[in-house]
Amino acid sequence: MSTRGTARRAPRGWRLLVTLATTALICGLLGAPATQAAPSTTAAPQARQGTAAAATPSAVSVVEEAAARPVPRPSRRTVVSLSFDDGIADQQVGADILEAAGIAGTFYVTTAWIDKPGFLSRTQLQELSAAGHEIGGHTVTHRDLAQIPRSEVKRQVCNGRKALQDWGFSPTSLAYPFASSTAVAEEVALECGYDTARGLGDLRGPASCIGCPWGETLPPGDAAYLAAPEQVNSSWTLSQLKRQVTQARKTGGGWVILTFHNVCSDPGSAGCPASQSITPQTLTAFATWLRSYTANPTNQTTTAPVGDTYEASVGVRYPGYQDAVAEPAPPPAPVGQNALSNASLEQLEGQVPDCFERAGYGDNTASWSLAPGRTGEVAQQLTVSGYQSGDAKLMPEMDLGTCSPSVVPGRTYDLSTWYTSTGITQYALYYRTTTDEWRYWTSSPWFATATDWTEATWTTPPVPQDATAVSFGLALIADGTLVTDDYGMTDPGGE
Ligand SMILES: [Zn+2]
Known part of the structure; x- marks a missing residue:
């Protein structure tokens, strides 16, 4: 569940302008072509049916109307992003499963953990990127950004992005560690050059956030805090995973960002925590289903990494992309001066x-x-x-x-x-x-x-x-x- 601060950053004026200016383009990128073959009439959205019915006196006329004009389509497409947090070594299994299904995912990595035992290597990150996956940021050492001062938030977020750039990536997507965010963290995420930053637990999950929507809007209402359901854990069934997609689809479409951690066979065993694991079998079944679901044009659903989805939604490639600038540590204390803060432990x-x-x-x-x-x-x-x-x-x-x-x-x-x-x-x-x-x-x-x-x-x-x-x-x-x-x-x- 999200532990966001209650103070929310007001939407930025420029961001709103970009959104408005590119709305037409969004429809072109994310909406179905107007000339696309008709889906079955049952797929027509309620609002458009109502409009047609109001303008025409009989059911026969509605059918004729539908045949004569471009077919009504749902107001929004559904885009599914599969994201993996922390750069855990067994996510290589997840990447292989996605690739077999032709799906590109987003890997949010904690840079200080890369090349360490139990985590992906830099070489693996290069291979993931070459295979079409997105490499995103998850800070340097995975601190709770709500618990540290702004200068330290900046080091965590900016220096993590700088490390990824130094490794040859062009990171535009951040995920908050522990999905913990504040107004300061959201500001810093954008200052450090990220286009988006993902939370958790603010959309409907199988057993959480009941009453919440199933999908984030496209474009998102607040790019510095993308709403997503709670992280996937080992209790999620295949049908629950499918339902995240089909319910979003049925309720007007939108953006479904699913978040995985470990991909491992024996949830609850060492190195495979039940609270954040999915088995390769379940992930394979879901990816295979997702491939066929998205292949059916009437479902108006696609998969894409987070960065690509956001860029398509605002109609700009790398909006606001800038090179990362590391936030330096303070200089060493002068000779003879105690270098420690709060040395008497009073605060x-x-x-x-x-x-x-x-x-x-x-x-x-x-x-x-x-x-x-x-x-x-x-x-x-x-x-x-x-x-x-x-x-x-x-x-x-x-x-x-x-x-x-x-x-x-x-x-x-x-x-x-x-x-x-x-x-x-x-x-x-x-x-x-x-x-x-x-x-x-x-x-x-x-x-x-x-x-x-x-x-x-x-x-x-x-x-x-x-x-x-x-x-x-x-x-x-x-x-x-x-x-x-x-x-x-x-x-x-x-x-
Ligand atoms: Zn994490």
């Missing part, structure tokens, strides 16, 4: 300090609470139990520049954290690469337990050459309780 979102995240991995149970601060009001208290492996820690958010401090490759940094702890701790360090991927870097020696406030200080090794930012946390690596406050990361200067 809170709920109980989590702004610009920090509660992180951890491995086999242990972490619980968090607030404690009296060393300075200011509060510190963060972490209790680990059942420790077998891994760690738990508070770290500056591993983002694209708003909270994680930028660094200069080759320099060393002084880290500091005030703490009390009943278990051993150590610094765990991560860095962001030039491709905006976060990686584990290194860890410090252990720090002893401490009953009174103690400062853990450590100087990092030289920052790796491909690093653009660093994040770190004092990690609890045993059962115990760790309280931390007053974090610091400083470039000491000198050589």
